[in-house]
Amino acid sequence: MNNFLEALQNYSGILLLSLLILVIILLVCIFNLSLGLSRLNKKYKIFMKGKDGQSLEKLFKRKFDMIEKLASSSEINSENIQKMEKLYNGSLHKYGIVKYDAFEDMGGKLSFVLALLDKDNTGFLLNAIHSRENCFLYIKEIVNGESYIMLSDEEVEALKRAMNFGIEESEFDI
Numbered sequence: 001m002n003n004f005l006e007a008l009q010n011y012s013g014i015l016l017l018s019l020l021i022l023v024i025i026l027l028v029c030i031f032n033l034s035l036g037l038s039r040l041n042k043k044y045k046i047f048m049k050g051k052d053g054q055s056l057e058k059l060f061k062r063k064f065d066m067i068e069k070l071a072s073s074s075e076i077n078s079e080n081i082q083k084m085e086k087l088y089n090g091s092l093h094k095y096g097i098v099k100y101d102a103f104e105d106m107g108g109k110l111s112f113v114l115a116l117l118d119k120d121n122t123g124f125l126l127n128a129i130h131s132r133e134n135c136f137l138y139i140k141e142i143v144n145g146e147s148y149i150m151l152s153d154e155e156v157e158a159l160k161r162a163m164n165f166g167i168e169e170s171e172f173d174i
Contacts (some may be wrong), residue, residue, distance in 0.1 A: 018075040092123050096161025098154045102129045113154045115162035121145035123162075125155050 008015070049055075094117040102111035110130035117123035124139040126148070140149050145163055147155075 043070045089119050092118055094118070094121070094123075094162045094165040096158040096163075096165060098158040098161070103131060106130070106132065111154075113152075113158040115142070115155075115158040117142060117145075117162045117165075121163050125151070125158060127152070127155060 064128040094115075096115040097112060100111045101107060101109055112128050114126040114128075115123065116126075122143050122145075124142055126141070127138040129136045129138070140147050140151070140155070142159065145159070147159075151159065
């Protein structure tokens, strides 16, 4: 025990200096923790400003209700988009038209060929031939871009235009 007390007296300066450094380090740590707590307290006061626990609960409930409504609305919109895609795919949305003079002695390009096709290039051609006395309308069926009846040059051109309809300007992948 005496040896311990003698060692303590001999090294008391070093021991005191070590304890002083430890106290300074602890004071710096306390200061940093105090600053962090102060910042957290400011953020808490901003968050709770004008609110009590019950009104915060109402706010959260209202926000969650809005999220549920948005999710429901998004689901309804997705279903509607699918229905519209189905309708679109079944419709004749590709067209090509060529105006021409059916007879050499008539001008004004009053005759025309109208091709109407769906996404699979199936549809029909309407050929309206205008003469001085009458107008005749002929229809030809188109299946997968082809006709079982021979086509005139104007009908072939209208069919090509319809089959290529929207290729350059298409923005949507449907």
